[in-house]
Amino acid sequence: MWAIKRYPLLWLLPALLPVAAFIVYPVAYAFWTSLHQVMLLFPGEPFVGFDNYARVLTSSYFRTAFLNSVVFMLLAAPLVVILGVSAALFLQRRFAGSMLVRSVVLLPWVLPGAISAVLWIWVFHPSFGIINGVLLGVGAVDTPIQWLNTPRLAFACVLVAHVWTQIPFAVVLTMAALSAINSETLEAATIDCRNGWKRFWYVVFPEVKAMIVVLLIYNALIAFTTYDLVYAMTGGGPGTATTLLAFQIWRESFAMYDFGAGSALAFVMVAVAALLIVLITRALPSDLFGERP
Known part of the structure; x- marks a missing residue:
């Protein structure tokens, strides 16, 4: 009892032990792996230091995956926020069937990424996709568009x-x-003010700008680290058109069985994401979340 009074952190041990078991240990083991040559096809785990990091950073696929991830983040985060804010403004109104519309809008949130990917494959599939079916039906195109087989598309x-x-x-x-x-x-x-845009900009936006910035930061990180949709929809292809950093980590670890390089690439991505957080946070105005005391 005396030890607990003298060291109150002991009260936190029941909560800290699961954290250490399920977070600290896996991260530490992944870092250890990144410093060793851990390849499933070769015996032994020799220490190689930061050679895995150097090999990953100087590879051609890292440059491609990094640029794809940055472009994906720069496009996805603003689109999510703009469409999300617009939908929220619309759903705030009361109209017939508003509760049903709100339920439909929230439906993608409860679907796992793999199921969402399957749904969108049905939409964009070249042979039996919904979009190609509609376009061919109305005569807008003569041949199916190769949505998932063309790099930019x-x-x-x-x-x-x-x-x-x-x-x-x-x-x-x-x-x-x-x-x-x-x-x-x-x-x-x-x-x-009868003008809806001015009313939003001068009255509503100042009240919700902090939340919008939080959403931008959150969605930037989510987009930069996305994996499941790429894996399920395109497998990183065609070629390397949709290869993002998170997918390249999977490819290094579970396709090439180079767990050392995969772990090194994972820590590189974490470092880049942390740098993005710092840069975005420093770029924010100091009074964004209210005046400091």
Whole structure:
């Protein structure tokens, strides 16, 4: 009892032990793996230091995967936030069937990534996809469009699927921020300003801008580290058109059985994501989340 009073952190041991078991140990083991040559096809695990990191960073596939991930992030994060905020503003209104529409909008949130990928494969499949069926039916095209077999189109298809899966979370958080706005303020703004865009920009946006920035940061990180849709929809192809860093980690580890390089690439991606967080945070205005005391 005396030890607990003197060292209150002992009370946290029941919570810290599972954290250490399920988070600290796997991360530490992954870092150990990144410093060794761990290949399933070769016996032994010799220490190689940072050779895995050097090999990963100087490879041609890293440059391609990194650029794909950055472009994907720069496109996906703003699209999710813009569409999510727009949907939230629409769903805040009361109209017939509003609850049903809200349920439909939130549906992608409860679907696992693999199931969402299968749904979008049905949409974009060259042979039996819904889009090609409609386009061929109305005579807009003569031959099926190879959505998932053309590099730029495949990248756009994965981007659309990713945005679709992430919009519900943005809608929920934005609606929560909108519900916190004083109703009297909104009524006064409606009376004083008939222009909906100006009303949003000068009245609503200042109240929800902190939430919008949080959503931008969150969706930037989610887009930069996305994996499941790429794996299920395109397998990183055609070629390397949709190969993102997270998918390349899987490819190094479980396709090439080079767990050392895969672990090194994972820590490189974590370092890049941490750098992005720091840069975005430093770029934010100091009064974004309220005045500092």
